[in-house]
Amino acid sequence: MAKSRYMWNKLRKWHEQNYRNYPWRSQDITAWGILLAEMLLRRTDGPTVAKIFPEIYKRYPTPQDMAEAGESEIIEYVRPLGLWGQRSKALAQLSQALIKRHSGTVPKKLDKLLDLPHVGPYVGGAVMVFAYGKPAPMPDVNIIRIMSRFFCLPDATPGDIRKLAAAALEQCPRGRSRQFFYALLDLGSAHCRARPRCPGCPLERKCQSRIGIHIYTMELNIAEETTSYEQKG
Numbered sequence: 658m659a660k661s662r663y664m665w666n667k668l669r670k671w672h673e674q675n676y677r678n679y680p681w682r683s684q685d686i687t688a689w690g691i692l693l694a695e696m697l698l699r700r701t702d703g704p705t706v707a708k709i710f711p712e713i714y715k716r717y718p719t720p721q722d723m724a725e726a727g728e729s730e731i732i733e734y735v736r737p738l739g740l741w742g743q744r745s746k747a748l749a750q751l752s753q754a755l756i757k758r759h760s761g762t763v764p765k766k767l768d769k770l771l772d773l774p775h776v777g778p779y780v781g782g783a784v785m786v787f788a789y790g791k792p793a794p795m796p797d798v799n800i801i802r803i804m805s806r807f808f809c810l811p812d813a814t815p816g817d818i819r820k821l822a823a824a825a826l827e828q829c830p831r832g833r834s835r836q837f838f839y840a841l842l843d844l845g846s847a848h849c850r851a852r853p854r855c856p857g858c859p860l861e862r863k864c865q866s867r868i869g870i871h872i873y874t875m876e877l878n879i880a881e882e883t884t885s886y887e888q889k890g
């Protein structure tokens with residue numbers, strides 16, 4: 658999977674018109690705000706989290722505020738998202754670990770982030786990219802799906818997921834990791850969904866999966882035409 662300018666050139670133009678303006682994407686968001694949003698976005702879509710994010714971020718603008726509040730209070734804020742018990746526990750433990758281990762700051766190194774409770778490879782990568790603008794692998798389901806289709810690897814194994822996250826990183830232009838990964842996430846929501854909406858996708862021309870679909874459809878049409886011709890004969 659060689660680096661190419663194609664993906665970024667297409668994504669950049671498409672994203673000028675299709676950027677999703679979520680509250681955690683604002684210019685003045687802190688690293689804690691991004692970490693909080695990514696924790697809430699687990700198993701929940703952006704529009705749902707966007708409804709409660711401003712209120713929860715206002716109430717807990719720092720890890721200190723959340724650590725002092727404790728689970729029983731946090732639970733009321735996360736209740737509309739479902740899984741409130743797990744979420745409030747995870748947020749309480751995470752904010753307390755940030756206070757104890759990092760004096761209430763969000764680490765700027767991936768290994769330190771991954772060492773925190775409830776922070777996995779995607780959340781860690783997202784904080785590196787979106788909070789600090791540093792390139793990092795992002796094994797997000799949408800990104801993996803786009804990569805597996807674009808490079809035509811439909812049956813990605815766990816090992817491939819690491820490879821596909823690395824492939825996405827390889828396509829990421831220097832100094833543009835934030836914009837590049839936001840564009841991929843937005844593309845995964847608008848076009849490259851579980852059932853892909855390929856017409857109008859900016860990557861359509863070079864997407865191996867899409868090209869494969871064209872070839873497959875052409876072959877089907879030829880086969881159908883041949884069959885009908887033979888039947889007529």
Ligand code: SF4
Binds near residue numbers: 848860866
């Ligand atoms: S062309 Fe279709 S399969 Fe390929 S990236 Fe776009 S939406 Fe996904």
